[in-house]
Amino acid sequence: MATQSKMEPLQAEVDESDQSFFRLLVNGPSEDMCCRPSLISLLPKLFLPGDWNDGLVALDAKGRPHFISLNQTQFPSVKNTWHETFVDYVDLSIGRRLRTGIYEAKCPLFEDDVVVKFARFHWEIQYIENETTAYQWISGHTTTTATTTPIAPRFLGHLTEIGRDLQACRGLLSRLHDLGVRHGDTNRFNFLIRDSKAILIDFDTAKKCDDRDLLLPELDSLTACFEDSSGRGGEGPL
Structure with missing residues (x-):
């Protein structure tokens, strides 16, 4: 921190x-x-x-x-992320509070205001897990047709925290540095993340390094690497 x-x-x-x-x-x-x-x-x-x-x-x-x-705590997260859309919490403009953990919000992916619901603390994750799964069960019945009305609001996507993933990646990179290894290419595509757990790939630029003055900048630049929208390190033409 x-x-x-x-x-x-x-x-x-x-x-x-x-x-x-x-x-x-x-x-x-x-x-x-x-x-x-x-x-x-x-x-x-x-x-x-x-x-x-x-x-x-x-x-x-x-x-x-x-x-x-x-x-450094590994907080739980929702495992059943079945929808293809993911929205980072920091990209939302939170508006009026409707109920505990439920807010109106503006999201850059949608023109209209949306309603967001999230677990405030780790002990609420299981409730969100259950509700997320229930929306998967009824996902084909949340739109209005000529003969029916929706059972529930349409599920628009999963709310995520890049910060949570960043914490996992910082811990992983710190472990690598403790082994005296500098990765050399810590773009966000070189971290594979699942269930808030991370692993590193692409060690072709890695070097042995015991100099903390060289290792610390790699760790300190991790936030900027995750926020980089240039696509550097992503999939290129085959």
């Missing part, structure tokens, strides 16, 4: 007498952490460097907030 203070709270599960959970957008990728609700304004001062996405904040004996654990 970068040591910067630009943050946008995404979701909160607040309990004034117990643990509270926050999801934050930190300089792009989505990060998950748990902390006391009164600490939200102090978090920029608390952020620590390192490859982590799940932190627990508590008060010390003098009442000062500090991290008591930092982890």
Whole structure:
């Protein structure tokens, strides 16, 4: 996680007498952490460097907030991604809240406003998994015809987080660097991702390297590689 203070709270599960959970957008990728609700304004001062996405904040004996654990957690995701359309959360303009986890939104793929529903925290994933599968069962019965009305709204696609995939890829690249190897071509097409787990391919430019000053720029440039829309490294003419 970068040591910067630009943050946008995404979701909160607040309990004034117990643990509270926050999801934050930190300089792009989505990060998950748990902390006391009164600490939200102090978090920029608390952020620590390192490859982590799940932190627990508590008060010390003098009442000062500090991290008591930092982890790289493999959060669950929906496995039954049967629809061909995928939309990244950061590409949406979130509008009016309809219910918990359900919002009106504008999406660049669709002219009209859409309704998005998502799991705010990992314990809600199974509910989204069940609903996604149910929409697959009825996918042929969600449009109006001359003789019938739809059973349910049309399923437009899966909501994803590039940030979640980026976390998996950063962890993978860090493991490669720990072996003293620089990949040399970390474009997004060289990461194969399934169920939020990543593997690397195309090692034809890899080199042995124990110099952290050379390895760190490769890791730090990963976000830019994932956001690159030029198609560099993608499939070319055969």
